[in-house]
Amino acid sequence: MTSVVLDVREVHAKYGKHEVLSGVSLQVPAGEWFCLLGPNGVGKSTLLRCISGALVPSAGDLLVAGHSVIAEPLAAKRRLGYACAPEQLPELLTGRQCLEVYAHAKGLQALDDAVLALATQLRFESYLDAFVDTYSLGTRQKLCILLALLGEPALIVLDEAFNGLDPASALVVKHHLQQRLSGGRCAVLLATHSLDIVEHYADKAALLIDGRIVREWDETEIAAYRVQGDSAMETALAAASNTVGST
Known part of the structure; x- marks a missing residue:
């Protein structure tokens, strides 16, 4: 099963006059664990709120299992598993x-x-x-x-869901998610600061800075960081963040 479970199309979102998301696009197919990275306050939770339907974007669209969160909210939410705060x-x-x-x-x-x-x-x-x-x-x-x-759910959306979990429980949840993914039953989108999860569980990762996706890592790149050692992904993330900050 290779269908696209989450399709985010040029999404913009605002709180009042402040634009938090500035044209975010990404796709997550069934069977993929996608990690969304970025410092605090760059729009990760806002993007997840748009996916859940809690926040209506000012422009763009989001599809969950082919259903628009904006035009078909009930159908989209029936296919969505969203872990609230x-x-x-x-x-x-x-x-x-x-x-x-x-x-x-x-x-x-x-x-x-x-x-x-x-x-x-x-x-x-x-x-x-x-x-x-x-x-x-x-x-x-x-x-x-x-x-x-x-x-x-076809799409499982988690926002720092491992915070506060004891190590044994966190491992149980990770293995459970892997079982669902291995059968192509769903896709997982996790917003996280944990690079350990990215290196050991993610199929793809993206860095969100100031409301835009500025860097993506595919499965091959993530696997290479895993081989290089604990600080490899951290170094790559810092380099990508610094490049954006210097432009």
Whole structure:
């Protein structure tokens, strides 16, 4: 399966008069783990909010599994698994209630067996009937990830989703995502500062600076950095950032 799951077409986005995204374009096919890199405040989360439909771009379009987020929002969201920020979870609901609300919104009759199995692997079962306001950051992150995986989404969108996770849980999630990707069941878009994830899991990565994609790395380049050692990707990222800053 090689179909394009995410197609971002010359997207511009503003907050008031301030333009945050200035013509961003990228494509992510099924089976690909795509990492979005960049310093704080350059527009990564804004782009993810546009993909989720939470923010309407001022120009351009975004397609999820062939459905425009702007023109066909319901169809696009049915194919999207978006992990909201932990602080956005409804604190007066239990974890199970959050999962049931999301499942209902996606038209599911029951929670996915695969998601429930992952909850067990993440040792989240004991928190299912506890209220979200009692959760630690790591426990909230687990719930956000589980919510994003409901309904076999074609596109899984994660924003720094590994922050706060213990190493064992992070590894479980990475392996779960790899299993979904290996079957061509979905694509993953992860906004992250973790170069370790890029080097060991990403098929492609892109650097966003001041609202534009200024550099992309393909699978061959990433594999080469992996061989060169821990600082190779960091050096390449710094060089690309400095080049933009000097122009």
